[in-house]
Amino acid sequence: MGWDFSTDPEFQDTLDWIDAFVEREVEALDLVYRCAGDPWDPASPARVAMRPLQAQVKDRGLWACHLGPELGGQGFGQLKLALMNEVLGRSRFAPSVFGCQAPDTGNAEILARYGTEAQKARYLQPLLDGEIASCFSMTEPQAGADPGEFTCRATRTEDGWRIDGEKWFASHASFSEFIIVMAVTNPDVVIHQGASMFLVERNTPGLEVLRDVTVGPAPALDGGVHGYLRFTDCRVPPSSLLGDEGRGFDVAQSRLGGGRIHHAMRTVAVLQKCLDMMCERAQSRRTRGQLLGDLQLTQQKIADAYTRITQFRLHLLYAAWLLDRDGSYTRPVRREISAIKAAMPEVLKDVVYPALHLHGSLGMSNETPLMNFWQMVPEMGIVDGPTEVHQVAVAKSILRERSGTKGTFPSYHVPARTEAAKLKLGVTG
Ligand SMILES: Cc1cc2nc3c(=O)[nH]c(=O)nc-3n(C[C@H](O)[C@H](O)[C@H](O)COP(=O)(O)OP(=O)(O)OC[C@H]3O[C@@H](n4cnc5c(N)ncnc54)[C@H](O)[C@@H]3O)c2cc1C
Secondary structure, three states, X not given: OOOOOOOOHHHHHHHHHHHHHHHHHHHHHHHHOOOOOOOOOOXXXXXXXXXXXXXXXXXXXOOOOOOOHHHOOOOOOHHHHHHHHHHHOOOOOHHHHOOOOOOHHXXXXXXXXXXXXXXXXXXXXXXXXXXXXEEEEOOEOOEOOOHHHOOOEXXXXXXXXXXXXXXXXXXXXXXXXXXXXXXEOOOOOOHHHHEEEXXXXXXXXXXXXXXXXXXXXXXXXXXXXXXXXXXXEEEEXXXXXXXXXXXXXXXXXXXHHHHHHHHHHHHHHHHHHHHHHHHHHHOOOEEOOEEHHHOXXXXXXXXXXXXHHHHHHHHHHHHXXXXXXXXXXXXXXXXXXHHHHHHHHHHHHHHHHHHHHHOHHHHHOOOOOXXXXXXXXXXXXXXXXXXXXXXXXXXXXXXXXXXXXXXXXXXXOHHXXXXXXXXXXXXXX
C-alpha cells in the first residue's frame, strides 16, 4: 500500500539524541546570547560557546544534514530533515550548531549547483565548515514580490561588471563574507531572462551598508541584521558571475524552494512549543477554584491548536516526502510548498495567539518566548514572498489541471445527471 506514518527506530534514536542535546546544551545559548545576529555572526561572543557543541554534532555525523554526501552531509533527504527541524526549530541557535542555518544553507546549495570550481573553493568550503556567514540579496526598497520592478543594474565593463542600485532587507549583509546579489543585466527583455546573480565580497569598494534594519518595534539601529545596501560604481570581476548571464531566476528559484520548506519545518517546532506551554499553563494556573484546563473554553483552545498543528505538520511531511520522491522542485512539489508557505502565518496566528492569551500578562511580557513567536505571524507572511503570491501560485496550478464547461449549467447540475443516471439504469418516469 505504501502509506506509512512511522519513523524507523534507528532514526528515532537519532531524533531522541538531538532532542536531548538541544534541550540540555543548546537552549542555554538562546538564554544568554540575545543579540539579533548572534547565531550567525562569526564575530559574536557566542562563537566560543558554539564550537564544542558543533564538534559534538560533527562527531555524531549530524553536521549539515541538508547536504548530499559529496559535500560532506548525510544526504538525509527532506523527510528526515523535516523531522530533525521539528526539534531544531525550538532553539534560535540549534540550526547554527547543526550547520543548517538559513540563509547559508540555501546559499551553499546554489554555490554547489551553479558555482565554478574556483567559486566553490573560495566561498563554499568555508561556508560549509561554518567559518563564514553569507547573504542573499534580491529585494529592493521599491520592489520585493514583483521582481519586474527591480532596478539594481549590472553593466559590463572592459574588465568585468559594474553594479549600481540599492538592495533592502539583505539579512546578515553586515557580517557576511560575501553577498549573492541579483542585478538586472539586460533591461530590454523580461526580468526572468534579464537578471543575473553576482558574488560580491563584503568589502568591495562601492558597496555600502546604509543601515541595518530591525524587525519589530525595537528602536531603529538597535541590533538589526537586515542590511539596506547601496551599490555605487561597484566593480566586480567576471569571475563573480554566479551561473549564466540572464539566468539569475533559475539560481534564485532553486534556492527559495528549500528555504521555504525549511522555514515551515522549524515553524512546526514553534507550534509544538506553544502547545506544550499552553498545556503546562492549563494544568498549573487556577481560577475560581479550578485549573484553567478544567474549563471547556480552555479545552477548546487546546483541541483547536492540536488539530491545526497536526494538519499543518502532515501537509509539510507530505511535501517533504513528495520532494524526496520526485528528487527536484517539480510542479506538484512547488504547489505544496506554496500552499504550506501561505498557511504558515495563519497556523501561527491560530496557535500562538491562544497560547499567549492563556498566559495573560505573562504572555504579553518579555519573560516567555511567546511575544517573539507572535512576531513570526506577520514575518512568515512576508519573508520569501507574500502570502498572496503563493496563494496565486497554488490556485493557478490547480486551475491548470481543470477546465470549464461550455453549457449553460455546470457538469454537476443534478437534473441532467439524474436523467443520464436513469438512462443508464433503465429507469423510466
Ligand atoms: C525577516 C525578513 C528577512 C528577509 N530577508 C531577506 C533576504 O535575506 N534577502 C532578500 O532579498 N529579501 C529578504 N526579505 C525581503 C522579503 O523577501 C520581501 O519582503 C518579500 O519578498 C516581499 O517584498 P516587499 O517587502 O517589497 O513587499 P511588496 O512586494 O511591496 O508586497 C507588499 C504587499 O503587497 C501585496 N502584494 C504584493 N504582491 C501581490 C500580488 N501579486 N497579489 C496580491 N497582493 C500582492 C501583499 O499584501 C504584500 O504583502 C526579508 C524579509 C523579512 C521580513
